Amino acid sequence: MPKTITLSPRAALDAGRRPASLRGLLLEWLPEQRWFAGKDRPVTDLTVLSMTELFPGCLHLLVNASHAPLPTPGGTPPPGDCYQLLLGLREEMAPRLERAFIGRATEGPFAGLAVYDALHDPRSAHLLLERLRRPGQAGPLRFETDPAARVPGGLAPRLLTAEQSNSSIVYGDAYILKVFRRIQPGVNPDLEVPNALTTQGCARVPAPVAWFSTTSPQPATLGVLQPFLPDAADGWTLALRALAEGHDFTAEARELGSAMADVHLALAEAFPPAGPGERGRTAEQMCARLDAAARAVPGLLPHVPGLRAAFATLASCDSGPPVQRVHGDLHLGQVLRAGRDWFVIDFEGEPSRPLDERRAPQSPVRDIAGMLRSFDYAARQRRPWRPEWAQRCRDAFCAGYAARAGWNPREKHALLRAHETDRAVYEVLYEARHRPDWLPVPMAAIERLAAWGG
Template sequence: MPKTASLQPSNIGAGQRLASLGELLRDWLPHQRWFAGKHRPVTDLRLLSMTELYPGCLHLLVHTGHTGTHADPTGVLSGHPGGPTAPAGGVPAPGGTPATGDCYQLLIGIQAHLSPRLGRALIGRADVGPLAGMAVYDAFQDPRSAHLLLERLRHPGTLGPLRFEADPDQPVPAGLAPRLLDAEQSNSSLVYGDAYILKVFRRIQPGVNPDLEVPVALAAQGCDRVPAPVAWFRTTQPQEATLGVLQPFLPDASDGWTLALHALATGDDFTAQAHELGRATADVHLALAAAFPDGGRGETARMAAGMAERLDAAARSVPQLRPYVPGLRGAFNALTACDPGPPAQRIHGDLHLGQVLRAGRDWFVIDFEGEPSRPLAERRSAHSPVRDIAGMLRSFDYAARQRRPWRPEWARRCREAYCAGYAARAGWDPRAKHGLLRAYETDRAVYEVLYEARHRPDWLPVPMAAIERLAVRGD
């Protein structure tokens, strides 16, 4: 058996342990794909919560402060929005602003001798404090820790500030082998026996995460387009917050982005799939409206002003955008005179081809967390369902422009089929809400331009093609 550090509270206090771990974590965190403060050194590390899962394994909630910012002096979970990460099928939703500090969930293993199979998980060796000389590693990559998390979820209960809960009508079998998925960007996910997937939220904000709240509510509505949670865990300190959700895993499913690119590569028609995807989106929107009935009408004047502000800010940063500003601003100004569209309601919030799965002949919608760079309260608020639709339409455009020659006609057919499928199920046609749809697409495309200019300049022509189209009056 490998020797582990003695971590009982009676002999090593939380402050002493953090002193041993602090420098390692400061250097390691900015290099993680789920860390919102990329390229900004961590200048302050504040311990919010420390719980020993088993000897040699610590569950941590830490608050980070970055260069040029001030750490949260209250030591509570941070709710500031952070920097974006690009999902498959598009770029992050508009509206995020740089973070001043964030709370992160960590699972830290500590051993004297680290097994070679955990070499990739190594963070480093502590060189100060009571843990000096010990190997420190990311325990989410340790099968032992993954197994223990599942057992905690299978047998609900309390461990310090952690609360493990489960749906008693959906028991989870024992002995499922875990594996860590490598494709996650803002979270970490563990798959158990190709039967369940545990999404562990890395960046934590106070309150119920929509990726738990929404699927639970949709399951109560009988909506089978969204895998229903079977177990979850949360913390009660320093504030109530969701930490992870266990849901059924669809092992034979493919995401919409992969399927769309395959269709483009092989020349296969994708309009039938797009039509069915539109129907699936409408199913989810109808179930959301029933599950969260306190929507109402959006304030178009305030929405238009916010879109115009984002346009002006983007144009100051991206010169290529400036010639199109008058036409784009016209799309936003027209909002006050156009049909307000359907009532505001809970929506997905970050819908694109990478957020949908096709298993057999059915489409499933996943990842209701919303855009992680937005505050949790905003992600849980009501918006027009047209915003989701615009996100998916932009995703079709991105797929059609992955390779030269671009395939705008392919995107047009998919967009038409998607809207037709949505109309067949929802009872109203997104294409009939032309002014609203144009405004939301424009807002999305403006942010895409800003994102690509900053992070992937070679991709800038993709959203600029949409900008040219959307800037034309009456498009």
């Protein structure tokens, strides 16, 4: 077995003061990671904000990545992004960890050691679960457990490889640990919201059983352990399967609409109502996001006037459901179907947005618009495009929602247009940065929405 490294307290302190050997390695490795948010902004510097020896051979780091100024007149450097890393240290790398290899340190207390992403290491993943099973602390790190939960030990870990903005480990097909990669100060909604819904008796959301956080440099949530649904399939997979087999998906879409209404009703009870003027502030934020996206994706510029018209209508809208806490990033990949039941997961919201904004009350139409856009995405995965399939799913979802919630999203034309427009703008920016081949999908929606009543 390859030897693992234990740092002496003095060596760990020196490493924190002189992290140059890690800094050089991470400057090359970080921008290549799927969850790194600044792919369109060159990294100019990397600062280690916090370093803790989590257990022998594994360091927990919070690092701040600084970026170059945006290529615009008078551009100023954007604020840095904080990332969570778990780094393994070994004298020799095990063959199974080749994909996790970051590099070999050449100076400082780590000189000569192989550095790798420890979440790929079954040993490190096992020890991380053991820390979560027993409440306590390690330096600034805090590990907490629901007193009613009894998480067994010895569960085999499996790192998920699907594209996502965080890293997830499944333990024995019984629990799933989401390790947040991009860290912002405060309580992460993916802990806050499921905890609140559990107190409301909402069975549509798996309840957190353990979590960990930090107090330095600022309090922040780092990861959440929840029950895993091994026999469940996500809505995206089910929708694509239905399309491939030529099957209708309207019954599932209707049941999904009803399930989402259940979640919204529970959210309205779990969190205090919003104050006045929230729609006006939301419209201003939508316009700001549109302007930023148009600067980054010039193809949006011809459509800006029509898209702004949708947001102006929202600001003056005086009807619709009350503003409340919502999911914030709802789509077919954020829902699971086990048997005949739908479950809603991943309440983190859009990671690119500030945490305060993600936690702010918004119209439930925001979530509905996200799901409607997702049906369109699914329909465009096959040729020829099936717009009628997407429309039937959209109608069925809204009908299921209306039957449970008591109001029909299809009758809130101004709200639905504004939120669907905002979602499409987000999709354009996301695809331009991460999946350019998919950019035509949201751009088709942009053309339709810009012309709708504009």
